[in-house]
Amino acid sequence: MSKRQERMKIIQNAVERTNARRKLMNTVFTYVTIGCVALAMIPLGSILIEVFKNGAGAINAEFLTQPQGSIITGDGGIGPAIQGTLLVMGLASLIGIPVGVLTGIYLSEYARDSKFARAVRFFNNVMTGLPSIVIGIVGFILLVVTVGSFNIMAGAFALSIIMIPIVVGVTEETLKLVPNSVREAGHSLGIPKWKVTIFITLMAAKSGVLTGIVLAMSRIAGETAPLIMTILGTSLFFQCLDCPVDALPLRIWRLASLPYEHAESFGWGAALILILIVLSLSMVLRFFVLRRSGGRAPSLKL
Amino acid sequence: MTRLLDYGLGSLSNLIMKMADLSVRSVDTAIELYEKGDGDKSQLFEWSEQLRVLQDEITELAVELIARYQPVATDLRFIRSCIEISYGFSRFGRYAYDIVDVIGAMGSIAHCDKSAVMEMAKTTTEMIHQSVQALRTRDKTAAEKLYQMDDTVDALYRKHLREAITPSTKKGTNDMVKDPRCYVSTLLILRYLERMADHACYVGDAVNYIVTGSSSPRR
Amino acid sequence: MTSEEYLSSQDYQLAKTVAKPGYKVSVQRLNSWFFEKKALKEINLDVKENTVTALIGPSGCGKTTLIRSLNRMNEMTLGARVEGSVFLDDVDIYDRTVDPVIIKRRIGMVFQKPNPFPTMSIYDNVAAGLRLNGIRDKRLINEIVEESLKGAALWDEVKDELGKPGISLSGGQQQRLCIARALAMQPEVLLMDEPTSALDPIASAKIEELMHDLKRDLTIIIVTHNMQQAARVSDFTAFMYLGELIEYGPTTRIFENPDKELTERYISGKFG
Numbered sequence: 007m008s009k010r011q012e013r014m015k016i017i018q019n020a021v022e023r024t025n026a027r028r029k030l031m032n033t034v035f036t037y038v039t040i041g042c043v044a045l046a047m048i049p050l051g052s053i054l055i056e057v058f059k060n061g062a063g064a065i066n067a068e069f070l071t072q073p074q075g076s077i078i079t080g081d082g083g084i085g086p087a088i089q090g091t092l093l094v095m096g097l098a099s100l101i102g103i104p105v106g107v108l109t110g111i112y113l114s115e116y117a118r119d120s121k122f123a124r125a126v127r128f129f130n131n132v133m134t135g136l137p138s139i140v141i142g143i144v145g146f147i148l149l150v151v152t153v154g155s156f157n158i159m160a161g162a163f164a165l166s167i168i169m170i171p172i173v174v175g176v177t178e179e180t181l182k183l184v185p186n187s188v189r190e191a192g193h194s195l196g197i198p199k200w201k202v203t204i205f206i207t208l209m210a211a212k213s214g215v216l217t218g219i220v221l222a223m224s225r226i227a228g229e230t231a232p233l234i235m236t237i238l239g240t241s242l243f244f245q246c247l248d249c250p251v252d253a254l255p256l257r258i259w260r261l262a263s264l265p266y267e268h269a270e271s272f273g274w275g276a277a278l279i280l281i282l283i284v285l286s287l288s289m290v291l292r293f294f295v296l297r298r299s300g301g302r303a304p305s306l307k308l
Numbered sequence: 309m310t311r312l313l314d315y316g317l318g319s320l321s322n323l324i325m326k327m328a329d330l331s332v333r334s335v336d337t338a339i340e341l342y343e344k345g346d347g348d349k350s351q352l353f354e355w356s357e358q359l360r361v362l363q364d365e366i367t368e369l370a371v372e373l374i375a376r377y378q379p380v381a382t383d384l385r386f387i388r389s390c391i392e393i394s395y396g397f398s399r400f401g402r403y404a405y406d407i408v409d410v411i412g413a414m415g416s417i418a419h420c421d422k423s424a425v426m427e428m429a430k431t432t433t434e435m436i437h438q439s440v441q442a443l444r445t446r447d448k449t450a451a452e453k454l455y456q457m458d459d460t461v462d463a464l465y466r467k468h469l470r471e472a473i474t475p476s477t478k479k480g481t482n483d484m485v486k487d488p489r490c491y492v493s494t495l496l497i498l499r500y501l502e503r504m505a506d507h508a509c510y511v512g513d514a515v516n517y518i519v520t521g522s523s524s525p526r527r
Numbered sequence: 528m529t530s531e532e533y534l535s536s537q538d539y540q541l542a543k544t545v546a547k548p549g550y551k552v553s554v555q556r557l558n559s560w561f562f563e564k565k566a567l568k569e570i571n572l573d574v575k576e577n578t579v580t581a582l583i584g585p586s587g588c589g590k591t592t593l594i595r596s597l598n599r600m601n602e603m604t605l606g607a608r609v610e611g612s613v614f615l616d617d618v619d620i621y622d623r624t625v626d627p628v629i630i631k632r633r634i635g636m637v638f639q640k641p642n643p644f645p646t647m648s649i650y651d652n653v654a655a656g657l658r659l660n661g662i663r664d665k666r667l668i669n670e671i672v673e674e675s676l677k678g679a680a681l682w683d684e685v686k687d688e689l690g691k692p693g694i695s696l697s698g699g700q701q702q703r704l705c706i707a708r709a710l711a712m713q714p715e716v717l718l719m720d721e722p723t724s725a726l727d728p729i730a731s732a733k734i735e736e737l738m739h740d741l742k743r744d745l746t747i748i749i750v751t752h753n754m755q756q757a758a759r760v761s762d763f764t765a766f767m768y769l770g771e772l773i774e775y776g777p778t779t780r781i782f783e784n785p786d787k788e789l790t791e792r793y794i795s796g797k798f799g
Contacts, residue, residue, distance in 0.1 A: 010744060013671065014713040017662065021632045024661040028628070311732065312739055312759050372779060376758040 057278050064275030074241045077261075080268035084276050086243045087257035090158075091227065091283065093244060094237065094253055097162030098226055102169030103219055107208075109170070110177025110215075115203050127178075133171040141167045142232030150236060156250040161237035165226040172225060176218025180211040213295075220291045224284045230255040254280040313377040317386065320369055324390050324397075327362045328440040330355055331400035335436055335504065338404035339429045342411060342497065345418035349408040352401075359401035366394040385521060389514040393443065396507040396514075400436060403500040410493050410500075420490030425497050428464045431457055432501045432508070439511035448519040451512035461505040468498055544612035544619070551576040551746040552597065552716060557611035559592055559601065559770075566592045568770045570611070574763070579738055579747045581761035581778065583754055585798060589770040590750045594718050597748065598634040599627040615716065632660070635709030635745075639721045641701030643693030643708070649676075650689040652704055656712045671711050678744075679707035680737050699730025706737065717741065719749040723756065735760045754794055758782050766790045 068083050075081025109126070117123030145164035150156055184207050192202035208215065233239070239256035240249070254276050261273035334355045341348065370387045373379060379387055411417060435457050442450030472495055517523045544555040552574040559567035567589050574580050582590040595601040596609055599620060612619045620630045643652050653672045662668060672689075676682040681703040685696070693704055702722060709717060719738075723731035738747055738760050751757050757764050758778060765775040766789075774781060774790045785791045792798055 010713060014715075016667070017657065017660065017713055018629075018632060020657075020662045021629055021660050025626065025629065310736060310739075312735055315739075372783075375782065376755075376778075378755060 054281070057274060057281055060271070060274035061276075061278030064271045065278065069272075069275055070279075073243060074257075074272070077264060077266050077269050077272070080271070084254070084257050084272065084279065086241060086252040087254045087276060088279060089243055090237070090251040090256075091254040091280070093251065094158060094161045094165060094233070095223060095227055097158065098165035098169055099219075099223060101162060102166035102173060102222065102226075105166070106170045106173025106222070107177050107215060107219075109174045110181060111203060111208065113174070114178045114181035115199075115207065130171045130174050133167070134175065136168075137231075138164075138168055138229050139231040139235070142235030145232060146235040153248050155248050156236060156238035157248040158237055158244070158251045159247065161233050161251070161253070164232035164236050165229060168229060168232070169222040169226050172222040173218055176221070177211075177215050180214030180218070181207060183214070184210045216291055216295055220287050223287055227280060227284050227287075228255055230259055234259075254283075313373065313379055313383060316369065316373040316377065317383060320366065320373065320387065320390055323362060323366050323369065324393060325444070327359055327366070327394055327397040328443060330359055330362070331397040331404075332436055332440055334359070334401045334404035335433055338407040339426075339433060341408055342429075343422060343426065345411070345416065349405065349412055352405045352408045356398075356401040356405040359398045363394040363398040367391055381521075382518065385518050389518045392514045393511050396439075396511045399507045400504055403504050406500050407497050410496050414489045414493045417489055417493050420487065420494065422494075424464075424468050424494055425501070428461060428468075428498055428501045431461050431464070432505045435461070435505050435508040439508040439515075442512055442515045446515060446519050448516045451509070451516040454509045454512040458505050458509050461502055465498055465502045469495070544614075546614045546617040546619070547573055548617075550574060550614075551616065552748070553612075553614040554593075554597070555612045555614065557593070557596060557609065557613065559589075559596055559610070560606075560608045561592075561604070562606040566607075566770055567596065570772050572765060572772060572775060574746060574748060576746050577742050577744075578762040579742050579749065579760050580763040580765065581757035582748065582750045582765050582767060583752075583757045583793075584767035584773075585793065586752075588767040590767050591720055592770075593767065594720055594748060594750045597716070597718055598631050598636055600631075600636065602627065632712050633714055634716045634718060635712060635714030637702070637705050637709055637717065637719045637722045640725045641698055641705055643696075643701050643704050645692075645694055647693055648690045649685050649693050649696070649704060652693040653707050653711050656708065660712075671713075672707075675707040675710040676704075678710045678741065679703040680733065680740075681707055697730070699726050699733060702726060702730070702734060703737065706734075706741075710741075714745060716746045716748065719747065721750050721752060724752060731756070754782075766793060768793070 066083075070083055070088065071085045072082040073086050074084065109130075113123050113127060117126070141164050144167070145160045149160035149163055153160070188210055189202055189207055192206040193199070197206070233253050233256050237253060237256070238250040239260060240252050242252075244251055258273050258276045258280070261269045261276065334352055337355075338352060341352075370391050373387055374384070435454055438450055438457075439454060441447070442454075472491065513523070547553040550573040552572075554570050554572040554574075557567055557570040558565070570593060572580075572593075582593060584590050592601060595604075597613055597620075599609075601607050601609060609621065612621055614620070615630065615633060618625060618630075620627070620634075644655060647655060650672055653675050654668050657668050657671060673682065673686075676685065681700060684700060685691075685704075693701065696704060702725075706717075706722075723734050726734065735756065738749070741747060742762075749757075749760065761778045763776065764778045764781040766773045766781065766785075766787075768789060774785060774787045776786075781790065782794060785794065
């Protein structure tokens with residue numbers, strides 16, 4: 007028997023000897039991963055089920071559109087809170103998305119690896135981890151104390167501060183994933199750098215950046231602490247730019263501290279609406295923006 | 309590391325050297341037979357046939373090597389030259405066979421004066437040996453020497469041709485004229501030898517082309 | 528009866544595939560699908576031991592699907608389904624009783640792009656297959672690593688830096704490392720899926736020379752886009768088109784005097 011054949015036999019034997027153990031381990035490993043999936047999904051699923059079960063009953067047209075009446079009799083609804091949340095989120099996004107995306111573009115496309123860029127990146131990471139209550143206090147000092155009252159701009163500002171580092175990080179990372187050859191192809195056509203960046207590189211990273219934005223918006227939708235310090239909450243619809251406004255997390259928080267039966271069901275209802283808002287953001291992203299167009303790609307106007 | 313092409317070049321080289329040996333042996337044998345006046349052509353016929361088959365093999369292999377491996381530079385020149393050289397060698401074999409064939413066709417020519425043929429055969433066989441040697445050692449200077457020798461052969465050929473058509477003045481010196489068999493056979497064989505000398509030159513040219521890459525115009 | 532009728536007839540359906548003595552690999556009536564799309568149609572291909580067989584054909588003709596069917600790698604692709612037999616000597620690797628993991632030990636594979644395990648050193652890359660299959664004998668592993676690297680003509684270039692990461696090598700060296708990694712398992716057949724398409728000509732030439740040396744010990748089947756490469760390295764060539772095996776025979780014959788007009792048109796570049 008040649009040396010080669012001898013080797014073959016040793017290896018084949020080893021493969022076959024470990025075969026039973028390998029199959030067992032394979033099965034065990036598969037079930038462990040399935041088990042972990044279950045562990046991860048159970049809390050999430052039970053929260054959703056609980057919220058739907060308790061909140062669905064409270065929802066009707068009045069609940070969605072009217073300001074809160076007597077909590078004891080269960081009149082009115084959470085209209086101002088929905089309006090406030092949408093307004094604050096919208097304003098925060100108006101600030102947070104452009105600033106975040108452009109900073110991400112700067113870090114990835116312009117600054118590359120300069121000292122300044124590294125410093126920005128470092129602070130950005132620190133910001134991501136900043137407790138939101140601290141951001142709320144900053145908003146309070148900067149915009150509430152100076153204006154003289156709780157106001158919507160202070161809330162939007164505080165939320166955008168939370169949003170920006172997330173958007174910056176995701177934008178930078180996804181832009182870096184775009185192969186350099188794509189940029190080079192753009193430059194080779196004599197297209198100016200800013201156009202290459204926006205219409206070619208950013209478009210190539212579109213889905214990643216949008217996912218990051220939705221992630222950031224979902225995150226701020228549920229923030230409570232900074233809102234207490236900036237918009238305070240009210241039971242009225244939007245009045246003026248320097249008046250307090252309401253928001254869903256605030257409403258839930260307040261309702262939760264009330265001892266009445268209707269307060270509880272209102273609270274669940276508000277929680278369900280908040281979840282639905284966040285969910286619909288992801289849905290819109292998935293089904294309308296990220297949908298693979300079957301035929302030709304949407305045309306790009308330069 | 310051995311290139312894939314090298315395996316093919318190796319067999320090509322073997323084939324061409326085999327042809328070289330066979331053609332040299334054919335020519336030497338033919339001259340020997342002529343000198344002895346004995347015309348057993350069967351063996352030479354066989355060799356000539358073998359040379360023809362080998363030439364086909366070389367051409368086929370050369371084309372295959374070019375098609376499969378896209379050889380360049382020296383390799384390409386060597387392969388191209390092999391096609392030409394193999395043709396030259398097959399001609400050597402064919403002329404050697406023709407020489408012996410003349411003996412067979414003429415019947416006995418033992419009594420003829422062989423000095424003219426032998427004189428030219430000496431140079432021609434020398435040229436053939438040298439051309440094979442040049443191929444073996446890739447000697448680019450051989451072509452020049454071969455052309456010089458070819459001039460001698462050509463001069464001899466013209467001299468004997470002229471003699472043959474000039475009525476003899478000196479009695480008895482040219483007994484070639486007395487017997488048409490001697491007359492015709494000598495002229496034919498001289499012609500074959502002259503052709504072989506030319507092909508020896510072409511082999512020298514081909515060797516020069518392999519080594520230097522410059523092809524000299526045929527003279 | 529036309530050939531199509533025969534293929535759908537009961538006689539043919541019932542005919543059993545059997546091992547063919549004298550052939551290392553025998554593909555018999557192999558059909559393959561990706562979801563609803565048929566990728567391979569009734570492929571029959573017999574490969575002799577110690578030869579190099581090249582699969583050529585235009586993109587999407589199924590040559591990669593075929594080579595990936597030869598070690599059941601195909602099954603790992605989502606939506607892929609295979610019917611038919613592939614005999615390795617006398618074993619049908621698609622037999623129910625055959626474990627695909629064990630069969631993969633006997634059939635090595637080299638991929639289009641060099642893919643050394645990213646975090647492993649050169650040595651660990653070659654030893655990975657042995658170690659992860661439970662071989663503990665350090666001396667044996669040392670021996671096999673050295674031999675495999677020599678077999679892949681990489682030893683002289685890396686013998687002093689076996690601890691360096693595999694991905695620090697050049698592209699051509701990485702591909703030879705992948706070949707060494709496959710050789711370490713002492714395969715009987717080596718499948719190569721366009722192994723030089725990501726390499727420069729010099730590195731490609733080295734791989735081609737390597738194949739010539741390797742066929743002394745193994746049987747090589749290679750997919751290549753490059754017809755000249757097929758002409759250079761292979762003893763037999765199979766031309767595929769739209770999932771069918773159009774023509775199969777000795778390389779010199781396929782390239783000099785193909786039987787089928789389709790083959791002629793493809794190899795002489797008159798296609799499409």
